[in-house]
Amino acid sequence: MNSLKDLENAASGTQVDLSRFLGWVSFNEQGLVPAIAQDHATGAVLMLAWMNREAIEQTLTTGRVVYFSRSRQALWRKGDTSGNTQGLVSLRFDCDADAILLSVNQLGPACHTDRTHCFYLDVRGDSVVVDGEPVS
Amino acid sequence: MNSLKDLENAASGTQVDLSRFLGWVSFNEQGLVPAIAQDHATGAVLMLAWMNREAIEQTLTTGRVVYFSRSRQALWRKGDTSGNTQGLVSLRFDCDADAILLSVNQLGPACHTDRTHCFYLDVRGDSVVVDGEPVS
Numbered sequence: 001m002n003s004l005k006d007l008e009n010a011a012s013g014t015q016v017d018l019s020r021f022l023g024w025v026s027f028n029e030q031g032l033v034p035a036i037a038q039d040h041a042t043g044a045v046l047m048l049a050w051m052n053r054e055a056i057e058q059t060l061t062t063g064r065v066v067y068f069s070r071s072r073q074a075l076w077r078k079g080d081t082s083g084n085t086q087g088l089v090s091l092r093f094d095c096d097a098d099a100i101l102l103s104v105n106q107l108g109p110a111c112h113t114d115r116t117h118c119f120y121l122d123v124r125g126d127s128v129v130v131d132g133e134p135v136s
Numbered sequence: 137m138n139s140l141k142d143l144e145n146a147a148s149g150t151q152v153d154l155s156r157f158l159g160w161v162s163f164n165e166q167g168l169v170p171a172i173a174q175d176h177a178t179g180a181v182l183m184l185a186w187m188n189r190e191a192i193e194q195t196l197t198t199g200r201v202v203y204f205s206r207s208r209q210a211l212w213r214k215g216d217t218s219g220n221t222q223g224l225v226s227l228r229f230d231c232d233a234d235a236i237l238l239s240v241n242q243l244g245p246a247c248h249t250d251r252t253h254c255f256y257l258d259v260r261g262d263s264v265v266v267d268g269e270p271v272s
Contacts, residue, residue: 007257007266009249009270010266011266012267012268012269013265013266014265014266015263015264016263017262018261018263018264019262034170034184034235036172036184043179044179045172045174045237047230048170048172048234048235060259090258090259091259092256092257093257093259094247094254094255095248095249095251095256096254097257099170099183099184099254101181101255111230111231112231113144113231118230118231118232118235119228119229119230119237120228120230120231121157121228121230121231122226122228123154123226123227123228123229126153126155127152127153127154128151128152128153128154128157128229129149130143130146130148130149130150131228132148133147133148134145
């Protein structure tokens with residue numbers, strides 16, 4: 001396995017070293033890749049945030065999800081302020097290694113608005129409708 | 137409702153015009169926003185791709201998901217080549233209006249590798265393991 005392309009037709013169970021694979025990840029110009037957090041228990045998509053290589057490595061090492069905050073330009077150990085941590089269940093890359101899917105055990109609401117998830121702005125016809133109240 | 141911030145504490149059911157809301161979306165420097173496709177039937181996260189304003193509008197108007205292909209720098213009406221279309225069930229924005237969650241009726245495999253979804257590269261310990269075979 002010398003490239004990402006080799007994995008496309010590889011049989012299920014084929015392995016490649018993580019350190020090698022991380023060299024194949026398509027980080028953007030800011031060194032980031034989008035990461036989707038999905039609730040392990042419910043399947044709900046909770047949020048989308050960004051990771052750099054260090055965030056990926058810390059997430060895998062500690063078992064707690066760490067993002068990179070674009071506004072603060074710093075690692076963001078989710079829950080350090082709010083207490084609403086995300087325990088890592090699994091971390092998967094997509095076919096092009098330019099997106100990550102996290103399965104997480106979410107403690108409390110995932111959204112900074114205190115809603116269970118961030119995707120509460122629902123397009124209905126010619127309007128966008130707020131769908132869901134803050135939990136607290 | 138004069139800004140996205142006003143919607144954060146708004147009650148469920150609060151509405152804003154779609155055309156106005158689209159002016160609040162945080163497109164990146166390339167005019168794009170990441171869009172997550174989730175299978176309506178199974179809840180599986182299928183893929184992540186990108187949309188510009190025109191892709192969002194065409195998706196909403198036609199009821200069939202249209203992305204913007206970064207490699208081809210053109211609208212990408214998913215399934216035009218493969219037949220593996222995505223019928224739109226719902227389109228939601230997140231709290232910061234910098235990500236989209238699509239609920240879709242996926243026809244055939246979502247991934248260009250003919251797997252049902254794109255997130256088949258699973259980190260396990262110090263390895264990345266291919267999880268899942270092409271469908272065909």
